[in-house]
Amino acid sequence: MSHSLRSVPSHKQLIYDYIANLGPIAKAELLEAHDITSSTMTRLLDDMAKEGLILVTGLGPSKGGRKPLLYQINPDYGYIFGLEISRFTSTLGLFDMNMNQKSVVRWRMDETMTPERLVAHTVGMMLAFKKDHALSQSRILGLGIGAVGPLDRSSGVIINPQYFPAKGWEQVPICAMFEEAAGLPTLLENGANTALVGEHWSMRQDNVEHALYVSAGISLRSAMMSHGQIVYGKVDMEGSIGQMIIDVDGPRLEESGNYGSLETFASVQALERQVRTRLKVGGGLLLNNVAPEKVNLDTITEGLNAGDPFIREIFRQSASYFGVGLANLINTFHPELIILGGALISANPMYYQVATEVAVKKTYYGEAYIPQFSMGRLKEDAVVTGAALMVRSRMKL
Structure with missing residues (x-):
């Protein structure tokens, strides 16, 4: 076949x-x-x-x-691989036609995980999955990839994503690499879109037609759905909401970014920068035994859970700014459902709570419109599920 x-x-x-x-x-x-x-x-x-x-x-x-x-x-007609390529971790899942997850594996994206090594590692996991489930190559319909953008979907190229620990993630022909290494038809989509597709599918009985997905992590990523279909622009810039201006007199996170942009206040890097600065000036944090250069989201979360008042305050401020950004998106689109994901959302319940409260307060349309918020049902499996669904919906029948 x-x-x-x-x-x-x-x-x-x-x-x-x-x-x-x-x-x-x-x-x-x-x-x-x-x-x-x-x-x-x-x-x-x-x-x-x-x-x-x-x-x-x-x-x-x-x-x-x-x-x-x-x-x-027929769930056993064929099987599909879904792959998430992200900055913290990447995930491979094997699904039947009913999107039942047969196997899944996650791995850290460290400084050694170049595109070539990722392809080799993933193909090795694919072979293991096929052996575990006694599947021949002919039973596999394809591979769907949900990746950090920006990317060129039509040519299957990851263009120049920021903040990857490994080098070499520029102009990567990822689809061609997988088609050669795995012998499977491969589709590329940005991870925010596949996450929204996956979550929308998991909630299909709710008949939601207009939805927004926003991920808060190392970058801010978003996807939009209208009448059940993903909304596309001229180019793929899933992380562009991070450049939404929140404070015209504010600083900027990166040299090429906007001053006062959302990512300057509501991203993992923004939190890390604030904590590192506080440690360098001797702020009396519970993290005083941590060197500033070793600060990351894990150590920040530990300080938050330990009750550090400074970390708790900057976490709350970040969530509040994120809520302002959400309100701007909601006031533009007025979706029925807003699904929130990403490392900051899952780090501590306070982030989701504060962000949604602020967003509701700053959303204007009238009493007839009340946006509904969710952390999703699939959560960390949303991207790989959506990527597999993308393959299923584009089979040549």
Whole structure:
């Protein structure tokens, strides 16, 4: 069995995706949702059943006549790899067609994890997963990658992400590298988009159409969904919200960044800089036994959990600024749901609580609009799940 991926979905693909998301489902419900004739629908369902894509799973309730057949996708039709390439850790997951996670592994992204080493390490894990589950190469439909941007999706290139511990992460043809090393069709998308796709899929019964995903960590990353589809701009700049100006008279985090930008106040680097400065001047922190250059999010979180008043205050201030940034995005887009993720959100419950409280206070539209917030259901597995879903939705059926 050979596999390829397409960019424009066919009728068959749309119906398959609909069954995948809402099945078990009857033909009548499929006809209500798709503008095709009953005979064409019957033919497509018969074709997909013969190919093993879908299964007849039983009979639905009768509405006066014979009980209708119910269709669902065949979870064992094939398997998909999802890969997250991030700055702290990277993750590889193996999924069946129902997005059941069969295996997952995470590893640290240290100074040795160059693109070449990441590909070799990942392919080794893929081989181990296939052996564990007795899967031949022909059973694997493809690899979806959710990566830190900016990137060029069409050419499968990671352009020049910041803050990677290892060198060599500029103009990386990551899809070509994996296609050669793993022999699989490979798709690239930014990690914020795949996280939103994954979380949206996990909440598919809630019928959310307009959603916002924002990740607060080493950088600030965002994705937007309207009518169930990811919103794209001319170029991929998932981290551009970090350059949103919060204080026109404020400092800047990096030489090329905006003065008073959101990332200057609400990012891991901003917190690390503040704590290092305090330590250098002898601020009496609980972290006084830590050298300034050794300060990272882990040590900051330890100080926060130990009750350090200075760290608690800068953490709260950071969350408050992040909430202002969220309010600006919400006031622009007015999504039904805002999903928050990233290292700062998961570091301590206070960050999420303060950020959402500030965002609600500064969101304006009227009593009819009340944004809903969530930390997501998939959390650290959102990116790899969304990356695998991306492959499933672009199969050439």
